[in-house]
Amino acid sequence: MLDFPRSKIIAIVGVLVALMLLAVPSFFPERITNSWPAHPRVSLGLDLAGGSRLLLEADVNALIAQRLETMHDQIAGGMDKASPKIAIGDISVADGQLSFMVRDPGQVDAAREVLNNLTQGVGLTGQRDWDISVINSTNFVVKPTQAGIDQAVKVAMTAAQSVIDKRINGFGTKEPTIVAEGASRIAVEVPGLQNPQALKEALGKTAKLEFKMVADSVVQPGQALPLGTQLLPYAEGGKGATILVRRRAILTGGDLASASAGKKQEDNRDIVNFSFNSEGGKTFAKITQDNVGKRFAIVLDDVVISAPNINTPILGGSGYIEGSFTPESANTLAVELNSGALPIALKVIEERTIGPGLGAESIRAGITASIIAVVAVMLFMFVTYGRFGLYANLAVIINVVIIIGVMALLGSALTLPGIAGFVLTIGTAVDANVLINERIREERRRGRNVIQAVELGYKEASRTIFEANMTHAISGVIMFAMGSGPVRGFAAVLLIGICTSVFTAVVFTRMLVALWIRRNRPSDINI
Amino acid sequence: MRLLKIVPDNTNIGFVSLRGWAFGLTLLLSIAALGVTFARGLNLGVDFVGGIMIEEKFTSPPDADKVRVLIEKLGVGTASLQAIDDGKSVSIRLPRPESSDPAATNKVVDKVQGALSQAFPGATLSKQDAVSGKVSGELLWKGGLAVALAILGIGLFAIFRFEWQFGVSTVVAIVHDLLMTLGFFAITRFEVDLTIVAAVLTIIGYSINDKIVIDDRIRENMRRYRKMEMPGIIDLSVNETLPRTVMTSLTILLALIAMLIFGGHVLRGFTAAMILGIIVGTYSSIYVSSSLLITLGLRADPKAEGDAPAARRDGRMSYKDVP
Numbered sequence: 001m002l003d004f005p006r007s008k009i010i011a012i013v014g015v016l017v018a019l020m021l022l023a024v025p026s027f028f029p030e031r032i033t034n035s036w037p038a039h040p041r042v043s044l045g046l047d048l049a050g051g052s053r054l055l056l057e058a059d060v061n062a063l064i065a066q067r068l069e070t071m072h073d074q075i076a077g078g079m080d081k082a083s084p085k086i087a088i089g090d091i092s093v094a095d096g097q098l099s100f101m102v103r104d105p106g107q108v109d110a111a112r113e114v115l116n117n118l119t120q121g122v123g124l125t126g127q128r129d130w131d132i133s134v135i136n137s138t139n140f141v142v143k144p145t146q147a148g149i150d151q152a153v154k155v156a157m158t159a160a161q162s163v164i165d166k167r168i169n170g171f172g173t174k175e176p177t178i179v180a181e182g183a184s185r186i187a188v189e190v191p192g193l194q195n196p197q198a199l200k201e202a203l204g205k206t207a208k209l210e211f212k213m214v215a216d217s218v219v220q221p222g223q224a225l226p227l228g229t230q231l232l233p234y235a236e237g238g239k240g241a242t243i244l245v246r247r248r249a250i251l252t253g254g255d256l257a258s259a260s261a262g263k264k265q266e267d268n269r270d271i272v273n274f275s276f277n278s279e280g281g282k283t284f285a286k287i288t289q290d291n292v293g294k295r296f297a298i299v300l301d302d303v304v305i306s307a308p309n310i311n312t313p314i315l316g317g318s319g320y321i322e323g324s325f326t327p328e329s330a331n332t333l334a335v336e337l338n339s340g341a342l343p344i345a346l347k348v349i350e351e352r353t354i355g356p357g358l359g360a361e362s363i364r365a366g367i368t369a370s371i372i373a374v375v376a377v378m379l380f381m382f383v384t385y386g387r388f389g390l391y392a393n394l395a396v397i398i399n400v401v402i403i404i405g406v407m408a409l410l411g412s413a414l415t416l417p418g419i420a421g422f423v424l425t426i427g428t429a430v431d432a433n434v435l436i437n438e439r440i441r442e443e444r445r446r447g448r449n450v451i452q453a454v455e456l457g458y459k460e461a462s463r464t465i466f467e468a469n470m471t472h473a474i475s476g477v478i479m480f481a482m483g484s485g486p487v488r489g490f491a492a493v494l495l496i497g498i499c500t501s502v503f504t505a506v507v508f509t510r511m512l513v514a515l516w517i518r519r520n521r522p523s524d525i526n527i
Numbered sequence: 528m529r530l531l532k533i534v535p536d537n538t539n540i541g542f543v544s545l546r547g548w549a550f551g552l553t554l555l556l557s558i559a560a561l562g563v564t565f566a567r568g569l570n571l572g573v574d575f576v577g578g579i580m581i582e583e584k585f586t587s588p589p590d591a592d593k594v595r596v597l598i599e600k601l602g603v604g605t606a607s608l609q610a611i612d613d614g615k616s617v618s619i620r621l622p623r624p625e626s627s628d629p630a631a632t633n634k635v636v637d638k639v640q641g642a643l644s645q646a647f648p649g650a651t652l653s654k655q656d657a658v659s660g661k662v663s664g665e666l667l668w669k670g671g672l673a674v675a676l677a678i679l680g681i682g683l684f685a686i687f688r689f690e691w692q693f694g695v696s697t698v699v700a701i702v703h704d705l706l707m708t709l710g711f712f713a714i715t716r717f718e719v720d721l722t723i724v725a726a727v728l729t730i731i732g733y734s735i736n737d738k739i740v741i742d743d744r745i746r747e748n749m750r751r752y753r754k755m756e757m758p759g760i761i762d763l764s765v766n767e768t769l770p771r772t773v774m775t776s777l778t779i780l781l782a783l784i785a786m787l788i789f790g791g792h793v794l795r796g797f798t799a800a801m802i803l804g805i806i807v808g809t810y811s812s813i814y815v816s817s818s819l820l821i822t823l824g825l826r827a828d829p830k831a832e833g834d835a836p837a838a839r840r841d842g843r844m845s846y847k848d849v850p
Contacts, residue, residue, distance in 0.1 A: 047793070055662065197633050351632060351657040357584065358653035358793070365791030372789055373782035380778055383531045417722050420794055423786050424729065424801070427779035428736070434778070435740065438771040445536060464743045468736040471684060475677045475732035479725055482673040487725040494729070526530060 004514045012511055016398055016504070022405025040408040044191075045415030045489050046352070048366075050359035051191035055350035056203060058160065058184040060153055063344050067144060067152055068093050071118070071130070075100065075142070078114045086111050097143040105138050115142065122147040153184060156343040161186055166339035167202050186346070196353055198332065206301055206345050207336035209253035211284075214295040214307055215244040232297070234304045235323060243304050245297045250287055252341075255280030259337035261330035262320070270325035272333050274318065281317025289313040300333075366419035373423045374400070377430055385437045386526050391512045392433035395504040399429050402500045403493065410496075415489030425497030428472065432505035435468075436461040441527055450525050451517065458510050465506060469498050533777065534770040542765050543758040546818035553815055557703055560710025567713045572720035573656050575670070577663035579621040579632060581639055582654040585647050588614035597642050603635045612792045616653060623659060632657040670724040674705070677728050681735045685742070692823040693742050697735060700816035704734050707807045708800055717796040726797045730804030733779070737772065737812040744768050745820070757825060761817050776809045 025039040033039040046053055072093055079086040086107045091100035102111045112132065119130040122145070129148025133141050161178055164186060168176045176190045193199065215229045225231060225244070234243040259274040276284055287296075288310050297307045298321050305323045325333070378396065381389035403425065407414065440457030448456065476498065479491035573580045591608055594617060598606040604622040611618055619639065624631040636655055643650045658666075678701050686694030708727060712719055744764040752760060780802060787798040 057661075197637075200633065348632070349659040350662045351655075353652075353655040355584075355651060355653045357651060358582070362791050362793055365789060369786045369788075369790040373785035376781045376785055377778050380781060384533075384774065386530050416791075416793055417725055417797065420786060420790070420797060420801075423782045424779065427775075427782045428733070430778050431736075431775045434771050434774045438768075438774065441536075441770070442767065460747075464740050467688060467739045467743060471681050471735040471739055472732045474680045474684060475728045475735075478673050478677045478680065479728050482669050482676075483721070483725065487721055490722075490725045490729075 004511060004518070009511060009515075012507060016402070016508065019402040019405050019500070020398065022409050023401045024405075026404050026408050040411070042404055042408045043411070043413045044359075044363070045413040045418065046189055046191060046359075047354050047416045048359050048363050048414065049191045050354050050356035051189065052193040052196040052199065053190075053350075053352045054188045054196060054200065054203065054348055055181070056164075056186045056188065056346040057349045058153065058157060058186075059345040059347060060149075060184055063153060063156060064096065064144065064149060067149075068096070068098055071098055071142060074118050075115070078118060079111065082110060082114050086114065097141055099139060099141045101139045103138075108134065108138060111140065115140065122151045150183070153344070157184065157186070159343045160346065163339050163342050164188060164203060167335055168199065170202075170335035170339060185349075192356075193353075196351060198328070200348055200351070202332055202336060203346060204348065205336060206342040207253065207333070207339075208301050208341040209256070209337060210249040210299040211251040212245040212247075212249050212297045212299055213287075213291065214297050215246055216294075217244065219244055232299060232302060232304050234307065236304075236306055243297060243307060245299070245304065249299075250296070251276070251280055251283060253337055254340065255283070256337060259334045261325075261327065261334045264320070264322060269322060270327050270330040271320040271322045272325070272330050272337070273320045274337065276317045278317070284317065284319075285313060285315045288315075362416050366416060370419060370423055374426055377426055381430060381433070385433075387516070388433070388437050388440070388509075388513070388525075388527050391509045392430060392437070392505065394512070395433065395501075395509050396426055396429055398508065399497070399501050399504040400426065402504070403496050406496045406500065407492065410492075412492040412496075413489055414493075417487060417490035418493045421490040421493030421497070425494060425501065429497065429501035429505050431468070432461070432465045432501060433509060435464055436506070436509070437527060440525075444525070444527070450522055454513055454517065454525075458506070462506060465502065469502060473498050532770070534773050538766045538769055539762075540766060540769075541762060542813055543762050543818060543821065546814065546821070549814040549818065553703060553811075556710075557706045560706045560713075564706075564709045564713040569709070569712050569719050570716045571667075572718045573620065573658045573663065574720045575663050575667040577658050577660040578623050579635060580654075580656045581619045581621070581636060581652065582611070582616060583619065583640075583643055584616045584651050584653045586615070586649040589617065589647055589650075591617070593646070594619075594643070597646055598639055601638050601642055603638060616792070623657060666721065670721070673724060674727055674731070677731050678702070681731065685735075685739070689742055689746060690825065692820050692825040695823060696816040696819035697738050697742075699819055700738060700811040701731055701734060703811050703815050704730060704804060704807050708804055711800065711803050712796075715799070717799060720796070722794065722797045723800055726800040726804070729801060730808060733805060734808030734811065737775075737808055738816045740771065741765060741768050741812055741817055745817070757821050761820065765813055765817055772809060772812065776805055779805055 022040065025033040025036065026042045030041065033041060043049075072091065075098070076088075076091060079088050084107075087103040088100045088111070089103055091098070102108050112134070115130075115132050119128045119132070121127070122129050125147070127145060127147045129145060129151060131143040131145050133143070135141060157180060161180060165176075165178055168178070168188065168190065176188060178186060178188050181187050188199075188203070190196075190199065215226065217226055217229075219225060219231070228247050229244050230247050231242045231244055234241040237243065255276050257275050257277040257280075259272055262271055262273045263269065264271045275281075292310050292313060295307050295309050297304045299305070305321055321333075374396070378389075378393040381392050383389070385392065400422070403422070436457050439461045440453050443453035443456045444450075473495065476491050476495040480488055480495060483491055588610070591610065595606060595608055598619065598621075603624070607620045609618045609620075610616070621635060621639070624635055636652075636657075640652055678698055681701070682694045682698040685697045705727065708730060711717075712723070717723075741764060744767055745761060748755075748760045748764050748767075752763075755763075783798055783802050783805065786794065787802065790798060
């Protein structure tokens with residue numbers, strides 16, 4: 001028990017000091033710590049800092065439908081381009097699968113070859129993203145596989161995350177966190193944001209921009225559409241207006257280099273200026289040269305925003321979009337165009353906003369409660385265990401500082417339940433010392449001398465402390481794994497506290513007790 | 528300096544002899560708690576049933592009826608109001624709009640906010656939660672699953688480290704604690720939200736912590752006094768650990784009461800649940816889990832010790848110098 005070599009003391013004190021240093025930046029204002037080389041700070045959760053949290057869910061069904069449509073176009077185009085050309089018919093999408101027939105039975109193998117080139121392997125199992133089967137020797141059925149769908153969702157979600165990141169940064173908000181939750185959800189947290197309206201609108205739109213030619217023919221209601229055309233709503237044409245355009249987009253948002261909100265010189269209306277990248281500029285120049293006098297349509301999310309006439313070839317590679325914009329909506333569209341289109345539609349399924357007043361109030365109340373709790377517990381420990389209580393108290397203070405330091409290092413945010421976790425950790429950390437001290441009292445009553453009693457007290461209590469902390473850790477881990485937001489913050493504090501408190505309450509106080517006994521050799525202890 | 532001793536030395540309280548009464552009372556209370564929970568139901572928050580919750584802070588306590596009438600005129604659904612704390616803050620619960628328009632929720636909040644700040648100058652929005660039915664269903668399921676997993680995990684831990692009787696008695700005691708907590712929420716009508724799940728998990732963790740300490744002592748005493756009857760061992764173990772049980776419960780209660788009084792209204796339900804949990808958990812450690820060990824037939828059988836894992840583990844510890 002008394003055998004505490006100098007090296008061990010240095011090691012224990014060294015570890016404690018190092019861990020405590022981690023907490024130092026959190027106690028200084030941000031503007032001071034910013035100039036320090038390394039300054040991890042404890043960040044505040046949304047419930048303390050104020051701000052908004054949005055949970056977005058991807059529309060997986062829409063993605064599946066979109067994939068089928070793309071496949072439809074690819075098959076039609078692929079068969080057409082094959083040499084010799086493969087004639088197909090009855091191509092249709094129904095019940096989540098695509099079917100068509102090959103007119104010449106002799107071309108079935110060639111058609112299969114074209115299809116094989118359109119599908120890809122997924123993962124390592126040799127599975128493909130589409131299932132191809134032939135029925136009645138000439139009818140093909142192409143069906144998406146689950147692995148293929150999962151892969152497509154994953155790719156889309158990864159891309160969506162970076163688009164969201166760009167869009168939020170476009171609004172100039174600070175330190176947003178964007179994390180995937182499960183396979184098809186993204187959680188967005190923006191501290192300090194008071195009105196999530198603009199953000200929600202920006203994230204709720206896919207912002208798929210397309211340039212399409214307006215079709216030459218005009219269709220009457222009820223009449224079948226000419227091949228390769230589609231009827232789209234026309235925003236400028238009044239309520240219910242539609243316009244017939246060619247299906248194939250000549251250019252898309254991906255061909256843009258940049259976009260910005262501006263004013264039209266002639267009438268001061270709000271517009272969105274854009275410029276194509278060099279490739280897109282060339283294509284646009286060629287198309288406008290070839291189609292002078294015709295109209296093209298600027299389509300955003302399948303709505304025609306404007307359909308200007310091509311009066312002269314546009315060779316500069318830039319242009320503008322006009323519509324019924326306000327300065328804000330023009331800016332929003334510019335941000336959206338700059339960040340690219342969302343590859344998958346997102347819906348807000350959970351939304352939480354906390355005002356700055358409530359957050360500040362919660363911090364104040366939490367800190368007051370923590371201080372009162374710590375002082376009360378420490379006083380209680382001192383009047384019950386005297387010197388041993390003081391040692392336990394010192395351990396508690398060090399423990400609190402270390403928890404703050406470790407949280408800063410791990411980047412876990414302090415939430416209001418986290419503050420409650422602090423208070424609870426102080427209570428349970430003290431439990432370890434209660435167990436030890438009660439055991440020492442007991443051993444003294446059994447007639448052991450001071451050294452034996454202290455030795456046995458620590459030894460016997462350590463096993464109990466380990467087991468008790470294990471059960472605590474089990475519930476902590478479950479909370480951390482399954483909880484969200486504030487609950488996670490609580491679990492993080494609890495788990496960090498369990499690890500650090502065993503060190504401070506057992507190892508550190510044992511050292512203090514051993515040093516004291518070695519120096520004073522007391523024949524009796526007041527405990 | 529004379530130190531404080533809340534529990535006198537060498538207590539010898541006959542806990543086990545009272546266990547018949549205690550079981551009866553515990554059973555009665557558990558059934559009552561279950562009955563109350565079913566009869567009155569829990570006041571589930573938007574986290575678990577979906578909807579919109581707006582917390583508005585006024586400059587002075589508003590007239591609740593005036594607020595209600597004002598909101599009902601907006602045509603956003605039936606509002607349920609609850610005053611918070613000093614009455615200056617009011618929480619307003621509204622159903623979530625059916626519309627799939629992502630901005631629909633915001634429109635409702637804006638409408639309410641606009642009407643309130645017009646009628647009550649200086650009123651500000653403190654907090655707003657909007658949870659869709661899909662998410663709330665998942666949160667409810669996940670919360671329940673977390674609690675079930677925690678009980679299962681800790682029960683398994685107790686079986687692994689001790690013997691099966693310890694595992695079973697611990698799980699029974701935890702279920703008792705849970706029922707009491709449910710009954711408490713059914714009676715007080717505190718709102719059950721996500722943080723309450725955290726509180727329940729912590730109660731489970733703490734309650735088991737408490738039981739493990741006593742179980743550990745029972746195991747130790749079973750080794751030490753092989754000839755002693757089980758009731759004697761349990762009484763001895765509970766009495767020996769009583770100072771620690773009381774001391775720890777009091778320190779944690781002290782900390783929690785500080786949190787309850789000074790911690791602000793957001794965490795009130797959470798802290799209240801924890802305080803109840805600590806009290807109930809301490810009671811169930813003594814009267815449910817320990818006493819149940821006798822009923823489950825735990826015996827300090829010298830023959831069985833050779834292959835009981837707990838005994839083997841203890842065998843490694845040296846008790847040679849213990850009288």
